[in-house]
Amino acid sequence: MGLQAELMELQPVVMHLFSKSIRENRLSHGYLLEGAKGTGKKRTALWLAQSLFCLEKTDENSACGHCVNCTRIANDNHPDVHWLIPDGASIKIDQVRELKNELSKRGMESDQKVLIIDEADKMTVQSANSLLKFIEEPDGGMLLLFITASPGKVLPTIKSRLQPVSFKELSYPNRLKVFMAAGIGEQKARIYASLTGSLTKAQEWEKEEAFSEARTAVVKLYEGLYHNGPSPLIHIQDTWMPLFKDKAACAFGLELFLLLFRDRMHLSLSEDYEMVCTGQMEMLKQDALRYSLKETTNAIEAVLSAKTKLDSNMNVQLLMEQLVLKLQGR
Numbered sequence: 001m002g003l004q005a006e007l008m009e010l011q012p013v014v015m016h017l018f019s020k021s022i023r024e025n026r027l028s029h030g031y032l033l034e035g036a037k038g039t040g041k042k043r044t045a046l047w048l049a050q051s052l053f054c055l056e057k058t059d060e061n062s063a064c065g066h067c068v069n070c071t072r073i074a075n076d077n078h079p080d081v082h083w084l085i086p087d088g089a090s091i092k093i094d095q096v097r098e099l100k101n102e103l104s105k106r107g108m109e110s111d112q113k114v115l116i117i118d119e120a121d122k123m124t125v126q127s128a129n130s131l132l133k134f135i136e137e138p139d140g141g142m143l144l145l146f147i148t149a150s151p152g153k154v155l156p157t158i159k160s161r162l163q164p165v166s167f168k169e170l171s172y173p174n175r176l177k178v179f180m181a182a183g184i185g186e187q188k189a190r191i192y193a194s195l196t197g198s199l200t201k202a203q204e205w206e207k208e209e210a211f212s213e214a215r216t217a218v219v220k221l222y223e224g225l226y227h228n229g230p231s232p233l234i235h236i237q238d239t240w241m242p243l244f245k246d247k248a249a250c251a252f253g254l255e256l257f258l259l260l261f262r263d264r265m266h267l268s269l270s271e272d273y274e275m276v277c278t279g280q281m282e283m284l285k286q287d288a289l290r291y292s293l294k295e296t297t298n299a300i301e302a303v304l305s306a307k308t309k310l311d312s313n314m315n316v317q318l319l320m321e322q323l324v325l326k327l328q329g330r
């Protein structure tokens with residue numbers, strides 16, 4: 001599927017707005033693309049840039065996606081399309097200076113330029129002022145695309161110059177579709193999609209060995225509790241603790257652990273439920289029959305309550321041991 005078709009499916013409202021503006025040649029000079037991670041903001045910016053420089057535009061006046069210019073833009077290799085991304089924790093004034101230098105080299109290929117500022121909420125006051133002063137100078141066609149997942153943190157001086165465009169959060173089936181289209185196998189894509197809407201995050205997990213290790217440890221804990229797995233208390237000490245040492249890591253482990261119980265609960269409730277942990281399908285189907293709905297919701301409550309307790313100063317290992325005893329009904 002082409003980028004445009006993909007975006008049309010993910011963000012129909014946004015895409016209709018932009019398609020109409022492009023068709024009528026009425027794009028505004030600046031937009032603030034705002035919405036949670038993984039909602040297609042960057043790809044929309046890319047598509048907009050392609051629509052301006054495409055050499056083989058469609059009847060609708062939008063990008064073909066495969067001509068020389070479309071390809072160069074997709075590969076971040078077009079002299080008139082510039083990206084500004086945070087260097088560490090912020091977008092620094094030196095980066096803006098460097099960009100200004102580059103932008104003032106006139107007549108690269110055309111009068112049109114596109115500037116995409118990713119994580120615009122990370123602009124410092126100085127770098128924002130410097131950039132705004134520059135873009136206010138009459139410099140011909142410049143399309144500004146500011147991107148943010150935290151619109152509340154974008155400086156008002158920036159916001160006031162831009163037209164906001166909101167990107168809706170993706171539904172679970174859409175996330176799954178996006179992840180699988182990016183080449184992630186279905187079994188893993190289901191788990192990632194239940195934890196995040198961000199393709200970038202999912203791809204990070206896909207590369208990290210730590211994620212599979214965490215998943216294996218979580219499944220082993222479950223098997224130890226309800227089947228012929230390792231003794232849960234020993235497993236906590238030997239495997240869980242080294243993997244999920246600090247509170248944030250342990251919270252993530254519990255999040256993964258919950259997915260198994262959620263599947264078990266939904267399987268108890270209905271037969272045509274689409275599972276998340278398809279790798280454990282047989283075991284969970286069996287457990288949905290073996291344990292009452294009440295037992296399963298009690299387990300979910302116990303895990304959630306352990307997760308909340310992580311915020312207090314309780315020792316992580318002690319907390320996990322108490323959870324195990326609770327789940328064993330002791």
Ligand SMILES: [Zn+2]
Pocket residue numbers: 050053054055056057063064065066067068069070071
């Ligand atoms: Zn093209």
